[in-house]
Amino acid sequence: MAATDATTGIIGSDAFRLHADDEQAMRQEVHHFEQPRAACIEALKIVQRRHGWVPDGAIPAIARVLGVGPGDVEAVATFYSLIFRQPVGRHVILVCDSSSCFLSGFAELKQALVTQLGIDYGQTTGDDRFTLLPVCCLGACDGAPALMIDDDTYGPVTPGDLPGLLEEYP
Amino acid sequence: MTTTINSQRDSIRYRSRLLQPEKERSAGTHPLTWRLRDDGAAVWLDEYLRKDGYQSVRKALGQGDPRAIIATLKEANVRGRGGAGFSAGLKWSLTLQGGDMPRGYLICNADEMEPGTFKDRLLMEQQPHLLIEGMILGAYANNARFGYIFLRGEYLESARVLNRALQEARDAGWLGPDIDGSGFDFDIVVHSGAGRYICGEETALINSLEGKRANPRAKPPFPGQSGAWGKPSVVNNVETLCNVPAVILHGADWYQGLSGDRTDDGGSKLYGVSGPVHRPGLWELPMGTTGQEILDLAGGLRDGHTLKAWLPGGASTGFLLPEHLELPLDFDTVGKEGSRLGTGLLTVVPDSQSMVALMGNLEAFFARESCGWCTPCRDGLPWTVKLLQALEQGKGEPGDIELLDKLAADCGPGLTFCAHAPGAAMPLQTALKHFRHEFEQGISRSRGPAHQDAIPLGSV
Numbered sequence: 292m293a294a295t296d297a298t299t300g301i302i303g304s305d306a307f308r309l310h311a312d313d314e315q316a317m318r319q320e321v322h323h324f325e326q327p328r329a330a331c332i333e334a335l336k337i338v339q340r341r342h343g344w345v346p347d348g349a350i351p352a353i354a355r356v357l358g359v360g361p362g363d364v365e366a367v368a369t370f371y372s373l374i375f376r377q378p379v380g381r382h383v384i385l386v387c388d389s390s391s392c393f394l395s396g397f398a399e400l401k402q403a404l405v406t407q408l409g410i411d412y413g414q415t416t417g418d419d420r421f422t423l424l425p426v427c428c429l430g431a432c433d434g435a436p437a438l439m440i441d442d443d444t445y446g447p448v449t450p451g452d453l454p455g456l457l458e459e460y461p
Numbered sequence: 462m463t464t465t466i467n468s469q470r471d472s473i474r475y476r477s478r479l480l481q482p483e484k485e486r487s488a489g490t491h492p493l494t495w496r497l498r499d500d501g502a503a504v505w506l507d508e509y510l511r512k513d514g515y516q517s518v519r520k521a522l523g524q525g526d527p528r529a530i531i532a533t534l535k536e537a538n539v540r541g542r543g544g545a546g547f548s549a550g551l552k553w554s555l556t557l558q559g560g561d562m563p564r565g566y567l568i569c570n571a572d573e574m575e576p577g578t579f580k581d582r583l584l585m586e587q588q589p590h591l592l593i594e595g596m597i598l599g600a601y602a603n604n605a606r607f608g609y610i611f612l613r614g615e616y617l618e619s620a621r622v623l624n625r626a627l628q629e630a631r632d633a634g635w636l637g638p639d640i641d642g643s644g645f646d647f648d649i650v651v652h653s654g655a656g657r658y659i660c661g662e663e664t665a666l667i668n669s670l671e672g673k674r675a676n677p678r679a680k681p682p683f684p685g686q687s688g689a690w691g692k693p694s695v696v697n698n699v700e701t702l703c704n705v706p707a708v709i710l711h712g713a714d715w716y717q718g719l720s721g722d723r724t725d726d727g728g729s730k731l732y733g734v735s736g737p738v739h740r741p742g743l744w745e746l747p748m749g750t751t752g753q754e755i756l757d758l759a760g761g762l763r764d765g766h767t768l769k770a771w772l773p774g775g776a777s778t779g780f781l782l783p784e785h786l787e788l789p790l791d792f793d794t795v796g797k798e799g800s801r802l803g804t805g806l807l808t809v810v811p812d813s814q815s816m817v818a819l820m821g822n823l824e825a826f827f828a829r830e831s832c833g834w835c836t837p838c839r840d841g842l843p844w845t846v847k848l849l850q851a852l853e854q855g856k857g858e859p860g861d862i863e864l865l866d867k868l869a870a871d872c873g874p875g876l877t878f879c880a881h882a883p884g885a886a887m888p889l890q891t892a893l894k895h896f897r898h899e900f901e902q903g904i905s906r907s908r909g910p911a912h913q914d915a916i917p918l919g920s921v
Contacts, residue, residue, distance in 0.1 A: 323650045324672075325690040331672035332655050336614075357672075370674040370832075372656030373614045385615070389576035390776050390808055391735035393822045427658050427830055428576040428776075429615060432735035432806070433742045434475040442617050444475040455469050 307348020309356070313337045317356050327357045331367045335374045344375040372426070379422040380415040382460040385439040387446075389428035395435035395447070403450035407457065421460070476501060477583040480742035480758070488513065490719065492707035493700070493729060494745040497587050503622050506629040509590040515635055517706035518597050522643035530602040534705065536713035538727045543570055543661075543698030544774060544803040545880075546726075546792035549705075556603045556685040557693045564606035565693035567599045567647075568670065568684075569702055571612040571619070572654060572661040575775035576826060577808040580731040581699035583743060585612075585619040588703075589626035593649065595702030597640065598709055600647040603685075603695045608649035611666050614656055623651050658830035662879045663696040665832065676834045677879035704728055723749030724791035732790065734759035736809030737766055743806075749789035755807060756786065766811035770895065774803020776823050777884025779891035780810075799891060816896040817903055820889055821849040827885035835877035841868045842885055852903030862900050865893060 316337050320330040334357060338349045345368055354361040368374050375383075386401055405411055408421055415422045429444060431437035437446030440460055448456070478501055479494055486495040496504050496512045504512070521530055535550030556565070569592065573581040584592060596608050612620055627649055630636045638646040652670060654660050660669045664678035667689050688694020708716045708728075717727040726748045732755050733743040739760030746755070752771065762768060770780045773790060779800030788794050795802040810819060828842035845868050851857050869889045872882035893900060 323652075324670075325692075326671065329670060329672040332669070333653070336653075336655060363673075366674055367672065370657065371654070374655050388822070389826055390772070390819070390823055391577050393819065394736045394808070394810065394814065425829075426615065426656070427826060428574055428578065429475075430573050430579045430582045430613075431475045431477075432577050432579045432808075433478075433733065435735055435741070437475055439615060444615070444618075445470075445473045446475040448473055452469070452473050456473065459470050 307346050307352060309338075309349070309352040310341060313341060314356055317353070321357070328359050328363065331357060331359070331364055332371065332374075335364070335368050335371075339375060343381070344378050372424075378415070378419075380419050382420060382441050383422045383424060385424050385426035385429070387427070387429040387431070387435070387437045387439075388425045389432075391428070391432035392436040396449070397436045399450055400436045400438070400448055400453075403453055407453055421457070477579065477586050478742070479583060479587075479744065480740060481744055486745070488707075489711075489715075491729060491745045492711075492719070493584065493591070493703055493731060494588075496591070497583075501587065503586065503626075504588050504590065505626070506590060506633060509588075513710070514590055515594055515641075517709040518594055518601075518635065519641055521598055521709050522601060522641055522645055525643070527602045527604065530598055530705075530709060533708060533713050534602075537708045537716040538713075538725065539701065539704050539708060539716070540726055540792055541698055542700035542704070542730070542804070544575065544777070544801070546802060549697065549701055552685065552697075553599070553602050553695060555683065556695055558604040563692055564604050566689045566695070567596055567603060567605035567608040568663075568666065568689065568694055568696045569596055569608065569610045570661060570663065570666060570696050570698050571610050571616070572666060573616070573699070574613055574658045574661055575777065575804055576823075577735055577772060577775045578804040578806050579735070580733060580743060580804065580806060582616060582619060583731070584699055584703050585616070586622050589623045590630065591703045591706060592623075592699055593626060593630050593636070595705040596649055597635065597647060598705045599695060599697060599702055601645055603693070605647065605693075605695065608647065609670060609689075610649060610651045611660070611670060612651055612653050613660070614654045616653075620651055620653055627651070657832070658826075659832040659879075659881060662881060665879065666696060667694060674832070676832050677881075679878060700731060720748035720791075723747055723789050724794070726791040726793070730790075730805050733806040734809060735806065737763050737811050738809055739763045749791045749794075751789055752781070752786040752807060755790070756809070759809075762809065762811055764811075766813060768809065769812045769814060770810040770816070770892075772803075772808040772810075772888065773800055774805045775808070776826060777801075777880070777887060778803040779887045780895055781891075782895060799894075801887070815853070816892050816899045817849060817853045820892050821846065821853055823888050824849055824885060827881065831881060831885075835879075835882065837868075837871040838877050838882035838885070841871055841882070844868060845885075845889065852900055855903055855905055857900075857904040859904060861904060862893065862897070865889065865900070869893070 317334045320333045321327040334353045351361040354364045429437045431446045434446030483499045488495045531553045539549040540546040659665045660675045665675040669675040684694040735741045768783045792802045824845045831838045833839040869886040872886040874883045
């Protein structure tokens with residue numbers, strides 16, 4: 292449950308401790324820019340790499356490292372589609388739903404994913420294995436329809452490819 | 462067993478590729494791609510240097526006249542390959558520099574997210590040093606002290622290749638202090654994004670780079686006057702920057718000659734095709750190549766389809782018809798037909814495709830990717846999607862098409878901070894112009910309850 296910290300007034304800073312390595316990585320990243328705030332997106336990604344998502348308590352923690360207000364960090368965290376402010380599954384599937392994929396079998400592929408996983412966009416399977424999300428054009432249009440699972444891009448993918456492919460992500 | 466599964470997984474792994482073999486490409490005719498290998502592996506520094514790599518930097522920095530670079534670019538008429546087609550030389554000539562002006566930034570827009578576009582990925586994954594070489598020239602011409610490659614978050618392979626190439630360039634003295642003994646210093650880092658199409662808009666990109674939400678900024682001031690952290694900043698697309706080294710090495714006349722008498726736009730272009738064709742792919746061709754020539758390279762439509770319409774360069778360009786296939790694909794010619802060249806990668810629409818359904822897909826994309834800064838875009842696009850989905854289901858009401866006309870007009874140029882809304886309007890307006898009868902068929906005779914449903918965003 293979100294709680295309010297009596298000293299900072301920050302909501303939701305429940306039992307989150309920034310890993311020392313992550314704080315170090317953020318402080319490294321700051322050197323690339325004129326102002327520390329610019330490292331905000333990378334800082335969120337650093338937290339997400341460790342936890343799979345960005346827990347509430349990470350927001351004020353990042354804000355402290357970068358010397359900005361937690362509102363500034365939250366504004367960024369909630370804007371960008373690849374920053375997850377809710378828990379996701381162990382593997383995130385990004386399905387390209389842009390025009391070239393739409394014209395090349397996206398609907399069948401998406402339906403097959405929904406059927407096989409039993410979830411729709413924004414949902415996570417009951418065993419916390421997969422989260423399904425749409426993504427804008429993956430730049431793999433000569434391999435449409437395309438999708439990403441974690442760091443891997445696939446295309447063209449047919450519904451028949453899915454059982455074997457998903458098996459690779461336990 | 463594991464081997465079998467792995468090979469299946471690898472067999473559908475996406476790999477960027479050019480559909481022209483090495484023997485068909487040469488330095489004189491294919492400046493963007495002649496160094497690429499048939500095996501698709503990245504061209505690393507040793508091989509790049511063997512293939513005349515960094516010679517343009519040696520030449521330009523040796524001559525010591527940054528203004529000469531800009532003059533040559535202008536003379537060659539290098540136009541921005543990110544889609545807008547603005548003269549790269551003119552843009553660079555407007556960057557504030559000299560006197561007490563601080564040195565600024567050279568930013569490469571590598572946020573390739575325009576639906577139907579897959580060209581910059583190839584250049585970054587297989588030939589990272591050409592981009593770095595172009596950026597060094599850009600930095601020298603614009604007196605930039607530091608460079609960023611603003612890369613979309615999903616391009617992980619591009620990030621790996623670029624970071625390795627940047628380190629190679631640093632170790633060999635092509636980046637860092639006193640580049641090639643010239644006294645000029647410059648370095649580059651890769652900034653990896655976290656999604657959102659709007660980051661490709663240059664002022665939104667700068668906000669994103671500064672660690673803010675990617676809302677666009679008012680112009681003026683233009684980035685060349687006041688960009689990242691208030692410093693003069695130049696934002697160029699990957700392919701644009703990759704054009705620069707050969708122009709500097711071989712000159713403006715040579716560059717103009719690449720496109721011959723096809724067009725006044727100089728050089729070559731990465732053209733491509735996606736959609737239901739036999740061989741979707743990418744080719745480096747003279748600027749001004751026709752749609753028909755490109756479609757022929759792609760082997761024409763598959764599954765017995767015929768061509769209904771096509772987008773010349775991404776989702777934000779206007780629909781063209783089969784009769785437009787004979788036109789040279791350059792910025793001005795396509796502009797005169799009520800569309801834009803955009804990224805020059807064709808999206809093919811087959812005869813069996815409902816234009817209403819396709820527009821529903823396109824506008825759902827623009828609605829989702831709107832940053833929410835301007836009202837016509839934030840509110841008008843979801844409304845547009847709702848109307849299109851009602852028409853697709855045959856539940857449209859009288860007046861809906863006129864309403865679509867108005868919503869699109871309200872998104873027109875000059876009514877919003879950036880080009881996102883005009884980009885959403887152009888395909889809709891051209892679809893309504895060329896295929897209006899299909900939209901009319903979606904109107905039921907009487908007014909019904911369809912428009913009281915919740916806006917169905919995301920359920921494409």
